[in-house]
Amino acid sequence: MIIGVVRCECMLYNAQSLKDKRAVIKSILTKAKQRFNISAAEISFHEAWQRTELVFTSVANEKVAVERELQKAIKLIDQNGDIERTETIFEWL
Template sequence: MIIAVLKVDLYLHGAASLKDKRTIVRGIKDRLNKKFNISLAEIDFQDKWQRA
């Protein structure tokens, strides 16, 4: 079993609300999960609509 940790901080310029942010982040997470079969979690900036 391989375990790795990667922290990525995104600035979402096109997000105008938390709903937009969730849509963008969900799409990124889904594509990475399909391509690399990995698990992801958003652990910070949950109330900031342009940060992920």
């Protein structure tokens, strides 16, 4: 069994309030959980308007399957024009 974790630190340059930030984050996390075989959450910078850290986790029997799901989550972030990834860290357990 392979467990993959990807942490993405991101910037939201257009967010003018926590409400703006939460709308973007909630949309990404909800879509990721519904579409892919992953768990997702915001883990840092909860009170910062323009900064966040998201984490995505997947479990499967093969590393290829886990990596595929995590890459889909990263692509979901990259396709959203309101958020930009600044740092991405993969961890394998």
